Amino acid sequence: SSELTQDPAVSVALGQTVRITCQGDSIRSYFPTWYQQKPGQAPVLVIYSKNKRPSGIPDRFSGSSSGNTATLTITAAQAEDEADYYCNCRDNIGNLHYLFGTGTKVTVL
Amino acid sequence: QVQLLESGPGLVKPSETLSLTCNVSGDSISVSTTYFWGWIRQSPGKGLEWVGSVFHDGSTFYNPSLESRVTIFVDTSKQQFSLRLKSVTAADTALYYCARHTAVAFDRWGQGMLVTVSS
Numbered sequence: 001s002s003e004l005t006q007d008p009a010v011s012v013a014l015g016q017t018v019r020i021t022c023q024g025d026s027i028r029s030y031f032p033t034w035y036q037q038k039p040g041q042a043p044v045l046v047i048y049s050k051n052k053r054p055s056g057i058p059d060r061f062s063g064s065s066s067g068n069t070a071t072l073t074i075t076a077a078q079a080e081d082e083a084d085y086y087c088n089c090r091d092n093i094g095n096l097h098y099l100f101g102t103g104t105k106v107t108v109l
Numbered sequence: 110q111v112q113l114l115e116s117g118p119g120l121v122k123p124s125e126t127l128s129l130t131c132n133v134s135g136d137s138i139s140v141s142t143t144y145f146w147g148w149i150r151q152s153p154g155k156g157l158e159w160v161g162s163v164f165h166d167g168s169t170f171y172n173p174s175l176e177s178r179v180t181i182f183v184d185t186s187k188q189q190f191s192l193r194l195k196s197v198t199a200a201d202t203a204l205y206y207c208a209r210h211t212a213v214a215f216d217r218w219g220q221g222m223l224v225t226v227s228s
Contacts, residue, residue, distance in 0.1 A: 097173065100149070
C-alpha cells in the first residue's frame with residue numbers, strides 16, 4: 001500500500017534552520033501539505049500546494065518537493081516551533097484518498 | 110470563522126458500532142461546493158490516519174483499509190456529518206478529528222474526541 005515516510009525526530013538549535021523530509025511515491029503526482037501539531041492540540045495547516053502558507057503562518061515556514069521527496073523548512077526556528085509535523089497528500093492509487101506521513105518530532109534546543 | 114465540533118460516546122464496547130457526529134458552524138455544508146468534510150483519527154501516541162470524507166451531495170471516499178466497516182454521511186439541514194465504524198476492536202481506540210478540506214489540504218479541524226474501545 002502507499003505510504004509517506006518521515007524521520008521520527010529531529011532537533012534544531014534556536015535560530016537555526018531545520019529541514020523535515022517526507023518520502024513517498026504519491027509526492028510525484030500531488031503537491032504535499034504540511035501540518036504542525038502541538039501536544040494536546042489539533043493539527044494546524046502550515047503549508048499547502050507545495051509552498052503556500054495560510055494566513056497567520058509565519059514566513060519562516062516554507063515547502064518544496066522534488067521527485068518522491070517533500071521538504072518542510074523552518075528558517076530561524078523559534079521555541080514555539082517545537083511540535084510534531086506531518087506531511088499529507090492525495091494517494092496516487094485512489095480517487096480522493098489521502099495519506100498522512102508518519103510524523104516528525106521537532107525539538108528546538 | 111469556521112468551527113467544527115465532534116460529539117458522541119467516548120466509550121464503545123468491542124464488536125459494537127462507533128458513532129460520532131461533527132457539527133459545523135460558520136460555513137454552510139450545502140453551499141460549500143469547494144470543500145469536503147472528513148474524519149481523521151490518531152491512535153494514542155501515534156500518527157494521523159485519514160478515515161474517510163463526504164461531499165455535500167453525499168458522495169463518499171473511504172480509506173481502503175477501513176472501507177468495509179465505515180460509513181460517513183452528511184445532513185446538510187443540521188449542518189452536520191457523521192461517522193459510523195462497525196465491529197470495533199481495541200485497535201480502533203483513537204482520538205477522532207473531523208475536518209474540512211479541499212482536494213489538497215485539511216484547513217479546519219475540530220478539537221478531537223477520544224473514543225475508547227473497551228468492555
